[in-house]
Amino acid sequence: MSMHRRVLTLVSLALASVSAVPALAQGPVVLPIADAKARVAVEREIARAAARGLPVQPLIAKAMEGVTKQATGERIQVAVASAAKRLEQARTLLAPSTSVAELTSGADALAIGVPGAMLKQIRAAWPVERSVAMPIDVLTELVARGIPARHALEQITVLMARGATPSQIASLGTSVQADVAAGLAPDAALEVRARGVMSLLPSPAAAAASAPSGQRRP
Amino acid sequence: MTDTRPGTSIDPTLPLRAKAGDRQAFAQLVDVMYPRSLRFALHMVGNREDAEEAVQDTFVRVYHNLGRFRDDARFEPWLFRILANRCRSLMEKRRRHAVVIQYGEVPERGGPPAAETERDWTEEVYRILATLPVEQKEAFLLRHVEDMAYEDIAAVTGVGLSALRMRVKRACDVLRARLSEVIRDE
Amino acid sequence: MSEGPDLLIERVRSTLREAPGTVPDPRRVAQLLSVVWESPEPSALRRWLDAWRVPSLSGVGATVVAGIALFAGFLTRGAVDERRAPEPFAATGSQTGEFPVQFASATLGETAPVLTQFVLDDAKAQRVSLVGDFNDWAAGATPLTRLESGVWTVSVPLPPGRHVYAFLVDDTLLVTDPRAPKSGDADYGREGSVVMVFAR
Numbered sequence: 001m002s003m004h005r006r007v008l009t010l011v012s013l014a015l016a017s018v019s020a021v022p023a024l025a026q027g028p029v030v031l032p033i034a035d036a037k038a039r040v041a042v043e044r045e046i047a048r049a050a051a052r053g054l055p056v057q058p059l060i061a062k063a064m065e066g067v068t069k070q071a072t073g074e075r076i077q078v079a080v081a082s083a084a085k086r087l088e089q090a091r092t093l094l095a096p097s098t099s100v101a102e103l104t105s106g107a108d109a110l111a112i113g114v115p116g117a118m119l120k121q122i123r124a125a126w127p128v129e130r131s132v133a134m135p136i137d138v139l140t141e142l143v144a145r146g147i148p149a150r151h152a153l154e155q156i157t158v159l160m161a162r163g164a165t166p167s168q169i170a171s172l173g174t175s176v177q178a179d180v181a182a183g184l185a186p187d188a189a190l191e192v193r194a195r196g197v198m199s200l201l202p203s204p205a206a207a208a209a210s211a212p213s214g215q216r217r218p
Numbered sequence: 219m220t221d222t223r224p225g226t227s228i229d230p231t232l233p234l235r236a237k238a239g240d241r242q243a244f245a246q247l248v249d250v251m252y253p254r255s256l257r258f259a260l261h262m263v264g265n266r267e268d269a270e271e272a273v274q275d276t277f278v279r280v281y282h283n284l285g286r287f288r289d290d291a292r293f294e295p296w297l298f299r300i301l302a303n304r305c306r307s308l309m310e311k312r313r314r315h316a317v318v319i320q321y322g323e324v325p326e327r328g329g330p331p332a333a334e335t336e337r338d339w340t341e342e343v344y345r346i347l348a349t350l351p352v353e354q355k356e357a358f359l360l361r362h363v364e365d366m367a368y369e370d371i372a373a374v375t376g377v378g379l380s381a382l383r384m385r386v387k388r389a390c391d392v393l394r395a396r397l398s399e400v401i402r403d404e
Numbered sequence: 405m406s407e408g409p410d411l412l413i414e415r416v417r418s419t420l421r422e423a424p425g426t427v428p429d430p431r432r433v434a435q436l437l438s439v440v441w442e443s444p445e446p447s448a449l450r451r452w453l454d455a456w457r458v459p460s461l462s463g464v465g466a467t468v469v470a471g472i473a474l475f476a477g478f479l480t481r482g483a484v485d486e487r488r489a490p491e492p493f494a495a496t497g498s499q500t501g502e503f504p505v506q507f508a509s510a511t512l513g514e515t516a517p518v519l520t521q522f523v524l525d526d527a528k529a530q531r532v533s534l535v536g537d538f539n540d541w542a543a544g545a546t547p548l549t550r551l552e553s554g555v556w557t558v559s560v561p562l563p564p565g566r567h568v569y570a571f572l573v574d575d576t577l578l579v580t581d582p583r584a585p586k587s588g589d590a591d592y593g594r595e596g597s598v599v600m601v602f603a604r
Contacts, residue, residue: 062591065540065591065592068572069541082429108566144587144598180585274436277440339415390413393412
């Protein structure tokens with residue numbers, strides 16, 4: 001496919017995704033997948049997802065990722081269907097959150113093997129109006145570095161309960177990344193870095209006193 | 219891809235076609251046997267991560283050793299033999315770590331009393347299973363969960379029939395004794 | 405044996421058969437097939453040896469065959485490695501622990517995009533672009549600029565969070581960032597790099 005055609009396609013995808021459900025329900029998007037049969041199947045999968053109220057942008061990205069990685073049409077089809085399924089699971093687990101960022105983060109966490117129950121626990125750790133995308137992303141990253149999901153969840157939910165900001169929680173992820181890259185055992189890195197972030201936070205009593213009403217502990 | 223029923227029949231030509239280089243046939247073998255393999259591995263090693271590793275490794279080994287698979291042999295015991303060995307190796311590797319049972323998503327909490335009781339039962343079953351000696355657990359799972367004939371289990375484990383029957387009996391005895399208490403509490 | 409205990413074992417059997425977490429993840433299955441199918445085919449010699457393995461060999465015979473197989477395997481391995489094109493997405497440099505540089509825009513709050521710089525050392529490349537979940541993996545959408553030193557760079561505003569990306573070199577070769585941690589890819593079997601973006 002020429003660059004010109006690809007750019008046109010992307011533009012049409014972007015436009016389609018902006019108008020989300022109606023656009024996809026009425027006219028399927030055109031993806032640059034060489035295998036015509038797989039392309040139609042992927043487009044239908046995306047349209048079905050849109051009809052179920054799922055965000056389509058992560059699915060388009062998943063399909064495009066396959067195109068760039070020169071995956072077969074069949075494989076792209078499987079990947080998009082799996083991604084749609086995970087988005088739906090994430091929406092159920094993270095309810096009432098419906099933001100694209102949170103659902104995408106939740107779906108990515110499920111993809112890496114984070115148990116669904118843990119997403120629920122993270123959602124419950126902060127008030128519903130507060131996005132939990134970053135804590136989920138950090139959980140995903142810690143698990144990807146080899147830390148058992150339970151240990152990672154424990155540290156993250158403690159930080160959330162203690163009033164840590166998303167950036168502070170994110171810094172835990174990047175610090176552990178660097179430590180693991182430098183050769184430190186993942187579990188040891190998590191323990192050390194979690195203590196470091198914790199030391200920057202107010203005491204538990206002060207955090208409880210300043211917590212917004214309705215905030216639940218994990 | 220979700221059929222974990224025991225005794226899911228394998229087309230006997232599949233292993234032979236896979237051996238001859240038919241990738242689609244190998245994919246079908248994976249499709250049929252992956253769920254059962256994952257279930258067995260999960261019950262053996264007690265956590266999803268290790269179970270997945272054991273299953274993935276097993277199928278890679280199976281693929282690379284298809285040339286050694288005898289045309290007159292049965293595929294299922296052959297696969298489970300490799301899988302059981304992988305599970306044992308992983309368990310040995312993890313032996314020094316504390317036993318943590320992670321059976322994926324925990325069933326919903328906060329359900330009606332009946333559901334809560336069922337959850338207690340399930341957790342107790344997992345707990346007892348985790349305490350069984352590995353050879354008893356292996357024999358019990360192959361016999362009662364995977365519905366394998368003792369002759370096939372012998373092929374998997376390399377252990378004689380009478381010894382296998384004894385292992386299964388002992389596992390059943392332990393489960394009966396300890397679960398009877400849970401039933402009384404219900 | 406009484407009926408009670410049999411029912412109890414039957415209940416155990418049902419519990420274990422229906423255990424949660426035993427439903428396979430299609431991604432892992434796809435990953436498995438990818439790993440298997442992308443692995444080198446066994447050599448003709450290996451197949452021949454496999455075919456002849458079963459007949460009962462004497463201890464000496466088995467040792468001789470094993471020796472030949474080992475030697476053949478050693479030779480074949482070298483041959484396969486030499487034939488193989490560079491692994492797509494293989495790290496091209498040592499792990500330095502330096503991740504993509506991020507420039508704070510904290511004044512706009514926790515959700516504001518953060519300008520993030522990506523760097524690739526590849527003096528031989530003619531074109532390099534950045535692909536990732538933030539630009540729909542669109543080849544050519546985010547080209548890098550070549551500096552006189554042969555280093556390629558680009559800075560892009562990214563929303564806070566975990567992002568997976570790679571570099572596309574000369575429109576064909578996908579490479580991971582040697583400065584960043586890797587991310588597995590069960591969907592397509594091609595590793596990516598990870599950057600955690602946040603307001604500092």
